Amino acid sequence: MVADGISLLINYRSEYANALSRGTLDELIARLQTKNTAFGRKQQ
Amino acid sequence: MFSADRRLVSLLMAVLLAWVNGAIAASESPQEMIRSVTGNVLDTLRERNADKAMSQQKLVALIEQQVVPYFDFKLMSAQVLGRYWRGASESQREQFTAAFRQLLTNTYAAVFGRYEGQTVEVLGTHPSGSSDRVLVSTLVKKPGKPEIKVDYRLYQTKGGGKSTTWWPTASAC
DSSP states (O other): OOOOOOOHEEEHHHHHHHHHHHHHHHHHHHHHHHHHHHHHEEEE | OOOHHHHHHHHHHHHHHHHHHHHHHHHHTTTHHHHHHHHHHHHHHHHHHHHHHHHHHEEEEEEEHHHHGOOHHHHHHEEEEEEETTSHHHHHHHHHHHHHHHHHHHHHHHOOOTOOEEEEEEEEEESSSSSEEEEEEEEEEEETOOEEEEEEEEEOOSSSOEEOOOOOOOEEE
Protein backbone atom coordinates (compact mmCIF):
# COMPACT_ATOMS: atom_id res chain seq x y z
CA MET A 1 0.00 0.00 0.00
CA VAL A 2 1.34 3.39 -0.87
CA ALA A 3 1.52 5.57 2.21
CA ASP A 4 2.98 8.69 0.72
CA GLY A 5 5.39 9.95 -1.89
CA ILE A 6 8.76 11.56 -1.31
CA SER A 7 11.36 13.22 -3.44
CA LEU A 8 14.40 15.15 -2.39
CA LEU A 9 14.30 17.47 -5.36
CA ILE A 10 10.61 18.16 -4.99
CA ASN A 11 11.45 19.20 -1.44
CA TYR A 12 14.11 21.61 -2.65
CA ARG A 13 11.80 22.95 -5.30
CA SER A 14 9.12 23.69 -2.76
CA GLU A 15 11.60 25.26 -0.33
CA TYR A 16 13.11 27.51 -3.00
CA ALA A 17 9.76 28.53 -4.48
CA ASN A 18 8.74 29.60 -0.99
CA ALA A 19 11.98 31.55 -0.50
CA LEU A 20 11.68 33.19 -3.91
CA SER A 21 8.11 34.27 -3.28
CA ARG A 22 9.45 36.31 -0.36
CA GLY A 23 12.87 37.36 -1.67
CA THR A 24 15.16 37.51 -4.70
CA LEU A 25 17.24 34.87 -6.43
CA ASP A 26 20.40 36.71 -5.41
CA GLU A 27 19.33 36.43 -1.77
CA LEU A 28 18.68 32.71 -2.17
CA ILE A 29 22.10 32.22 -3.77
CA ALA A 30 23.71 34.15 -0.91
CA ARG A 31 21.88 31.96 1.61
CA LEU A 32 23.14 28.77 -0.05
CA GLN A 33 26.68 30.14 -0.15
CA THR A 34 26.50 30.99 3.57
CA LYS A 35 25.24 27.47 4.35
CA ASN A 36 28.08 25.95 2.34
CA THR A 37 30.68 28.12 4.06
CA ALA A 38 29.31 27.13 7.47
CA PHE A 39 29.50 23.45 6.51
CA GLY A 40 33.10 23.89 5.36
CA ARG A 41 34.06 25.56 8.66
CA LYS A 42 32.48 22.72 10.64
CA GLN A 43 34.66 20.21 8.80
CA GLN A 44 37.90 21.97 9.77
CA MET B 1 8.52 15.76 7.74
CA PHE B 2 10.79 12.87 6.67
CA SER B 3 11.99 10.27 9.08
CA ALA B 4 15.78 9.72 9.04
CA ASP B 5 15.35 6.49 7.06
CA ARG B 6 13.17 8.07 4.43
CA ARG B 7 15.47 11.04 4.12
CA LEU B 8 18.42 8.71 3.56
CA VAL B 9 16.49 6.78 0.94
CA SER B 10 15.48 9.98 -0.74
CA LEU B 11 19.07 11.17 -0.87
CA LEU B 12 20.31 7.80 -2.04
CA MET B 13 17.71 7.91 -4.74
CA ALA B 14 18.91 11.26 -5.98
CA VAL B 15 22.46 9.95 -6.12
CA LEU B 16 21.36 6.85 -7.93
CA LEU B 17 19.48 8.89 -10.46
CA ALA B 18 22.52 10.99 -11.13
CA TRP B 19 24.66 7.92 -11.58
CA VAL B 20 22.11 6.35 -13.85
CA ASN B 21 21.94 9.50 -15.87
CA GLY B 22 25.62 9.48 -16.70
CA ALA B 23 27.01 6.03 -16.38
CA ILE B 24 24.83 3.40 -17.95
CA ALA B 25 25.75 1.34 -20.98
CA ALA B 26 23.11 1.36 -23.67
CA SER B 27 23.02 -2.44 -23.77
CA GLU B 28 21.89 -2.82 -20.18
CA SER B 29 18.23 -3.29 -19.43
CA PRO B 30 16.66 -0.73 -17.09
CA GLN B 31 16.46 -3.39 -14.38
CA GLU B 32 20.13 -4.34 -14.77
CA MET B 33 21.01 -0.69 -14.80
CA ILE B 34 19.31 0.02 -11.49
CA ARG B 35 20.78 -3.13 -9.93
CA SER B 36 24.29 -2.18 -11.05
CA VAL B 37 24.08 1.44 -9.96
CA THR B 38 22.49 0.52 -6.64
CA GLY B 39 25.29 -1.96 -6.00
CA ASN B 40 27.95 0.67 -6.70
CA VAL B 41 26.37 3.15 -4.32
CA LEU B 42 25.97 0.60 -1.54
CA ASP B 43 29.56 -0.64 -1.99
CA THR B 44 30.76 2.90 -1.51
CA LEU B 45 28.67 3.30 1.63
CA ARG B 46 29.92 0.00 3.06
CA GLU B 47 33.51 1.10 2.46
CA ARG B 48 32.74 4.21 4.42
CA ASN B 49 31.28 2.15 7.25
CA ALA B 50 34.35 -0.09 7.31
CA ASP B 51 36.63 2.91 7.60
CA LYS B 52 35.50 4.56 10.78
CA ALA B 53 38.50 6.86 10.68
CA MET B 54 37.34 8.40 7.43
CA SER B 55 36.86 12.06 8.12
CA GLN B 56 33.92 14.07 6.85
CA GLN B 57 36.35 15.93 4.61
CA LYS B 58 37.50 12.66 3.05
CA LEU B 59 33.89 11.67 2.61
CA VAL B 60 33.21 14.91 0.76
CA ALA B 61 36.25 14.20 -1.43
CA LEU B 62 34.96 10.68 -2.10
CA ILE B 63 31.59 12.03 -3.17
CA GLU B 64 33.28 14.61 -5.38
CA GLN B 65 35.21 11.83 -7.13
CA GLN B 66 32.63 9.06 -7.34
CA VAL B 67 29.25 10.73 -7.41
CA VAL B 68 29.44 14.34 -8.50
CA PRO B 69 30.80 13.62 -12.01
CA TYR B 70 27.51 11.93 -12.86
CA PHE B 71 25.27 14.79 -11.87
CA ASP B 72 23.82 17.22 -14.35
CA PHE B 73 23.68 20.11 -11.90
CA LYS B 74 22.52 22.58 -14.50
CA LEU B 75 19.50 20.45 -15.30
CA MET B 76 18.82 19.85 -11.63
CA SER B 77 19.10 23.56 -10.89
CA ALA B 78 16.72 24.40 -13.71
CA GLN B 79 14.24 21.88 -12.36
CA VAL B 80 14.38 23.01 -8.75
CA LEU B 81 14.04 26.69 -9.69
CA GLY B 82 11.35 26.17 -12.34
CA ARG B 83 10.05 29.51 -13.64
CA TYR B 84 12.69 31.39 -11.61
CA TRP B 85 15.40 29.67 -13.67
CA ARG B 86 13.80 30.93 -16.87
CA GLY B 87 13.86 34.48 -15.50
CA ALA B 88 17.45 34.30 -14.21
CA SER B 89 20.48 35.85 -15.89
CA GLU B 90 23.31 33.61 -17.07
CA SER B 91 25.45 34.82 -14.16
CA GLN B 92 22.70 33.99 -11.63
CA ARG B 93 22.28 30.56 -13.20
CA GLU B 94 25.99 29.86 -12.88
CA GLN B 95 26.12 31.08 -9.28
CA PHE B 96 23.04 29.12 -8.27
CA THR B 97 24.27 25.94 -9.98
CA ALA B 98 27.64 26.18 -8.19
CA ALA B 99 26.01 26.80 -4.79
CA PHE B 100 23.43 24.03 -5.28
CA ARG B 101 26.16 21.62 -6.36
CA GLN B 102 28.11 22.32 -3.17
CA LEU B 103 24.97 22.09 -1.03
CA LEU B 104 24.10 18.66 -2.42
CA THR B 105 27.66 17.42 -2.01
CA ASN B 106 27.64 18.53 1.63
CA THR B 107 24.22 17.02 2.22
CA TYR B 108 25.27 13.65 0.78
CA ALA B 109 28.42 13.67 2.88
CA ALA B 110 26.37 14.23 6.03
CA VAL B 111 23.79 11.59 5.17
CA PHE B 112 26.26 8.97 3.92
CA GLY B 113 27.96 9.24 7.27
CA ARG B 114 24.78 7.82 8.79
CA TYR B 115 24.44 4.82 6.45
CA GLU B 116 23.30 1.79 8.47
CA GLY B 117 23.52 -1.21 6.20
CA GLN B 118 20.42 -0.82 4.06
CA THR B 119 20.16 -3.15 1.05
CA VAL B 120 18.19 -2.78 -2.15
CA GLU B 121 16.18 -5.48 -3.96
CA VAL B 122 15.17 -4.84 -7.56
CA LEU B 123 11.63 -6.14 -8.04
CA GLY B 124 10.92 -5.63 -11.73
CA THR B 125 10.26 -3.33 -14.66
CA HIS B 126 6.91 -2.05 -15.89
CA PRO B 127 5.84 0.18 -18.78
CA SER B 128 5.30 3.77 -17.70
CA GLY B 129 3.25 5.86 -20.10
CA SER B 130 4.88 6.17 -23.52
CA SER B 131 6.99 3.46 -25.15
CA ASP B 132 10.30 5.10 -24.23
CA ARG B 133 9.54 5.18 -20.51
CA VAL B 134 9.69 2.44 -17.90
CA LEU B 135 9.35 2.14 -14.18
CA VAL B 136 11.76 -0.02 -12.16
CA SER B 137 10.48 -1.00 -8.72
CA THR B 138 12.83 -1.65 -5.81
CA LEU B 139 12.60 -2.30 -2.10
CA VAL B 140 15.05 -0.73 0.35
CA LYS B 141 15.50 -3.05 3.32
CA LYS B 142 16.95 -2.57 6.74
CA PRO B 143 16.69 -5.24 9.44
CA GLY B 144 14.04 -4.38 12.00
CA LYS B 145 12.62 -1.50 9.95
CA PRO B 146 9.71 -1.28 7.50
CA GLU B 147 10.70 -1.81 3.88
CA ILE B 148 10.61 1.30 1.72
CA LYS B 149 9.43 1.02 -1.87
CA VAL B 150 11.39 3.16 -4.31
CA ASP B 151 10.37 3.43 -7.95
CA TYR B 152 12.70 4.73 -10.64
CA ARG B 153 11.17 6.22 -13.75
CA LEU B 154 13.53 5.90 -16.71
CA TYR B 155 13.36 7.28 -20.19
CA GLN B 156 15.31 6.35 -23.28
CA THR B 157 17.72 8.98 -24.56
CA LYS B 158 18.25 9.70 -28.23
CA GLY B 159 21.54 7.80 -28.23
CA GLY B 160 19.78 4.65 -27.10
CA GLY B 161 21.06 4.68 -23.54
CA LYS B 162 18.70 4.87 -20.61
CA SER B 163 18.51 7.84 -18.37
CA THR B 164 16.13 8.85 -15.66
CA THR B 165 13.73 11.63 -14.99
CA TRP B 166 14.46 13.70 -11.93
CA TRP B 167 11.20 13.23 -10.14
CA PRO B 168 10.84 9.65 -8.97
CA THR B 169 8.62 8.64 -6.10
CA ALA B 170 9.36 6.52 -3.09
CA SER B 171 6.77 5.18 -0.73
CA ALA B 172 6.58 3.14 2.43
CA CYS B 173 4.87 -0.21 1.99
